[in-house]
Amino acid sequence: MKDTLRASVWLVIALITIAGPGAISVDETRARGADGQDSTSTVYRSPTAVVVSPNGKTLYVTDRTAGRLVILDAAGKKKRGEIALRGKPQGAALSADGGTLYVAEHGAGSVAVIDSAKGEVASRISVGRWPAAVAVAHKTGRLYVSNRDNHTVSVIDLNQTPAKPIKQIEVIREPVCAAVAPDERHVVVANQLAHGVGTDPKLAAEVSIIDTAALAQSATVKLPPGSTIVQSVCVSPDGKWAYAVHGLGRFNLPITQLERGWVNTYALSVIDIGQGTRRATVLLDDLSQGAADPHSVVCSKDGRRLWISHTGVHEISMIDIGLVHELLDGKVPEDLAALKDGTRANIWVRIAQDPSHTAELENHLTALYIAGAIRRASSGGDGPRGIALSPDEKTLFVANYFSGTVAVLDAADGKLQGSISLGPQPEPDAVRRGEFIFHDAASHAFQRWHSCATCHANEGHVDGLRWDFLVDGIGNAKDTMPLVNLHKTEPMTRRGLFASSHERTRKGLESTNGLVPTKQDAEDLYAYLTSLRPVPSPHLTPEGKLTxxxxxxxxxxxxxxxxxxxxxxxxxxxxxxxxxxxxxxxxxxxxxxxxxxxxxxxxxxxxxxxxxxxxxxxxxxxxxxxxxxxxxxxxxxxxxxxxxxxxxxxx
Ligand code: HEC
Ligand code: HEC
Structure with a gap:
């Protein structure tokens, strides 16, 4: 049945393609999503990743909830068409000539290979069941696919027809992003979640470095204690550095610290690829303004600038990474050197005097700000996820998940220049409103320090850390609990402290996020949480049976x-x-x-x-x-x- 529907969509696309050059368009009222649902009013548009064609004219955007690849005209700021895909489309990447687009079909176990001229799926490559991101190595003709389900990276040989999977390389935990170094000898992989026992005070997520000749993980770089939700990584054009963005939880402290920030902070880690070591970790937050939930990072061609999307606060940040490297190397401009930190020299001067102070950056909320190395701007919509630069690097395109739009920003100052809609966005119902609240730190958490999704990552799951809430005393931290089925597992919390899941949900906003929720917010959040369904285990057979x-x-x-x-x-x-x-x-x-x-x-x-x-x-x-x-x-x-x-x- 599903296949018949899908086939009819292909047919519509094919006919329209033949009818007019470039006129790939699917009738909005007749198109059907990957799950066979009608794509009219009830389907939300939720852009996730955005890829720019080499000539900068076309944007390819994955839409997670509609199950589509949406094709946008960048200059005309309008939609050109869309293609139904399988699963929940996530990461995407283009071949060097822009002729082929690879899209990770999360949940469907495949990468769709799309002929971008024809606007149709030419073939599919089998990978892990939950492919999250794809990266193309253009010179060696390989595709690297991060498989969250079995903690591997699939290596695909694109020089063969059909493209041939060569190996699945084991990494650490739920890889969600892979970046290929320019010489293509290394691939840097973001393992999303902290992996280790909760009782380890150094518990943290790690970044994997893959040696592409040996086809194996050659190094792992541990992030600072409490690091988790590592969502994205990019590589500098000279291939020396990898930049990973992640959460940095103060999980060894009791959670009283919310009023002073510090429960969750957000960081950029600078990794030396050749050495397989971490050079430094700098915080992206300001003193009283968390930069919650960094999602994507991209690097300029000259290696001097980075752009980061922050999905929890609906912002992007622009980092002068060239300056950060100079400061790390002890080169402090005179005007900055004159700035005092109380009565002592500021952090950058201290690092210049003694590089061992570099480690203090992990706890320093203003280091980037006093150096003028960071600027933040609105993302031009709600819930920014994927970002991409135009070929001339003058424009930053931002996929705003909840708005259903791609915002067009001036890459130099973050000014909004326009916005392109993926299609009609239905009025949010309680579940969608709750999904927003769950992912929002800007207006649903004290000083924007975190969202529910910071700890309950991946739609109500876990961060791999444990936290010391006050409700049951101090010094007895509890492992973060998944929230799927919460209404069927009452009483709530490990010690059964709350009889009702409804009450505990409201308490989440009140105590954990530090605000007084409206009744409507609490109801919407509960509607979202009770709508979450478990995902069938990847350990089942492909038919969904027990082995x-x-x-x-x-x-x-x-x-x-x-x-x-x-x-x-x-x-x-x-x-x-x-x-x-x-x-x-x-x-x-x-x-x-x-x-x-x-x-x-x-x-x-x-x-x-x-x-x-x-x-x-x-x-x-x-x-x-x-x-x-x-x-x-x-x-x-x-x-x-x-x-x-x-x-x-x-x-
Ligand atoms: C700082 C990390 C963190 C944040 C932020 C957070 N939680 Fe939690 N959550 C936890 C931990 C840890 C537990 C387990 C607590 C325990 O067992 O005592 C938990 C437990 C819960 C439970 C009980 C689950 C069960 O089955 O018993 C609910 C419900 C919950 N959280 C909802 C939320 C909501 C809603 C938000 C956002 C308003 C939120 N949490 C934000 C860490 C967090
Ligand atoms: C007497 C009731 C009882 C029986 C019998 C029991 N469990 Fe449990 N199980 C619990 C309790 C209570 C916990 C929580 C303990 C804790 O958090 O320290 C638990 C925790 C677990 C966990 C950890 C889950 C998590 O997310 O932290 C696993 C896995 C588990 N049990 C598996 C099993 C298996 C397998 C068996 C049979 C060999 C079993 N249990 C028998 C009560 C039981």
């Missing part, structure tokens, strides 16, 4: 391992509290009682247990169940344990 090992694990789970005594029903919890031998020793938790968590989507919620002490689900009932209080696993063989793990990862 043989997982089937054996299911029998154990429901049988002799006795897991289903507590993890029961459709969301795998009886909603009761138990002591399963994981007491933290904290004076308020002497009883060792924790709410039985849902196990749905356990494949993506690491680390595990209330304080995140377990890195893998296997550790939950091996390393962290020495007393045998958590199910009946002591008598299981190694093979049986592995089968149980396979089942847990399939939920």
């Amino acid at each position: 043989k090992a997982a089937l054996r694990g299911k029998l154990l789970f429901e049988g002799k391992a006795a897991c289903a005594d507590c993890h029961v029903g459709p969301v795998f919890t009886d909603n009761e509290m138990y002591n399963v031998g994981t007491a933290s020793g904290h004076y308020q938790e002497k009883d060792g009682l924790y709410d039985t968590p849902s196990l749905l989507e356990a494949y993506r919620t690491a680390p595990y247990l209330h304080d995140g002490r377990a890195l893998t689900v296997k550790e939950v009932f091996t390393k962290h169940d020495k007393q045998g209080m958590h199910g009946e696993t002591n008598a299981l063989t190694e093979q049986e344990l592995n089968d149980l793990v396979e089942y847990l990862l399939s939920l």
Whole structure:
């Protein structure tokens, strides 16, 4: 059925293409999305990535909710047409001549290869199930695809017809962006989430460097403690530096600090690709203005400027990275050197005197501002995600997710010059309004310090960190919980402190974000959260079935391992509290009682247990169940344990 619909769209596109050169256009009322839904009034336009053609005339924009690639006329500021794609289209990249466009079809396990002249999908390349981003190595004729589902980067040989997958290279956790160095010997990969145990005070996300000759990860660069949501990375034109943008959570401190910022900050890390080391990490926030949720970063051809989109605050920032490098090298202009930090020399002078002070930049909220190395401007719409420069670098195009538009900004000063609509944008309903609130820090958090999505990344999931909220005392941090199915897992929080999911949602705005929400905001947010559905596990077979090992694990789970005594029903919890031998020793938790968590989507919620002490689900009932209080696993063989793990990862 779906295929018939899709075929009819191709036919419409093909006919129109034949009818008039460049007139790729699909009748708005008849077009159908990837999921077979009618694309009229109920489909929101949500631009995600934007790519500019080599002549600067055409913009290719992926639309996540409509499931389309939208083609825009950059100069005429109007839509030229669109192509229905599979899954939720995300990252895109063009071949050097602009003739071929590659689009990651997230959830569909493919990259669509689009003939840009004909405006149609020429073929598809099989990759991981959740491809997030694509990068083309033009000289060597390769495509690198970041697969979030299985933590790999697919390498595709474009010189063969059809293009041939060569290898999936293992990286660390949920890669969402890959950037090819100009000499094409290295590819730098942003692993989105922190990966490690919650009890590690140095817990952080890492950037992977791939050696393209060896086809393997050759180095990993750890970001500062608390780094997570690494969304984007770009490489300097000389191939020396990679720039990664990310969150930097102050997760080792109790969350009282919200009033002074500091709970979540946002950073740019400068990575030396050849050395495989981190040169510095600078903060993008101002003293009382968080720069929440950086999403994309692009670099100018002369390597002196960077542009970053901040999806939580609806801004872009413009960084004089040339100046930042000079300052890091100890070259401080006279007027800046004269500026004092209280009674002592300012941070840049201190670095010039002693480079070991470079590490202080990770905690310095004004370093870029006092140097005049950062400027922020409105993104010209709500929820900016992908950004791209025109070939002459005079214009910055910004995909504004919630507005359904691509804003056209002056790249020099960020002034809005116009905006191009992807199509009619329906009035937001409660769920869409809630989705906005969930991702918004500008008007839904004290001093813009974070959005719900900063910690509950990827539509209500996790950041891989743990946080010390005050409601249950200090010194007992809790691993961030996923929010999918929250209304079916009451009571809320690890200690069951809130009876109602509705109440806890409002509290999220009130205590975690530090503001008094309107009734409407709280209702909308709740409507969004309860609309979230679990995504089928990538560990299932392509047909969505349990593997043989997982089937054996299911029998154990429901049988002799006795897991289903507590993890029961459709969301795998009886909603009761138990002591399963994981007491933290904290004076308020002497009883060792924790709410039985849902196990749905356990494949993506690491680390595990209330304080995140377990890195893998296997550790939950091996390393962290020495007393045998958590199910009946002591008598299981190694093979049986592995089968149980396979089942847990399939939920
Ligand atoms: C600083 C990181 C952070 C931010 C920001 C954040 N949360 Fe949370 N959230 C957490 C952590 C950590 C927990 C687990 C707390 C516990 O168990 O005591 C949690 C738990 C929850 C729960 C309970 C889930 C359950 O199944 O019991 C809800 C609901 C929730 N958050 C909603 C929100 C909403 C809504 C927002 C935005 C208004 C938000 N959170 C912002 C970190 C965060
Ligand atoms: C007596 C009730 C009970 C039984 C039986 C039980 N669990 Fe649990 N389970 C819990 C509780 C309570 C927690 C939370 C403990 C904590 O946070 O420290 C938990 C946590 C977990 C987690 C961590 C989830 C997360 O997101 O942090 C996994 C995985 C898990 N259980 C799997 C199993 C398996 C597999 C079995 C069978 C071998 C099992 N459980 C048996 C009550 C139970």
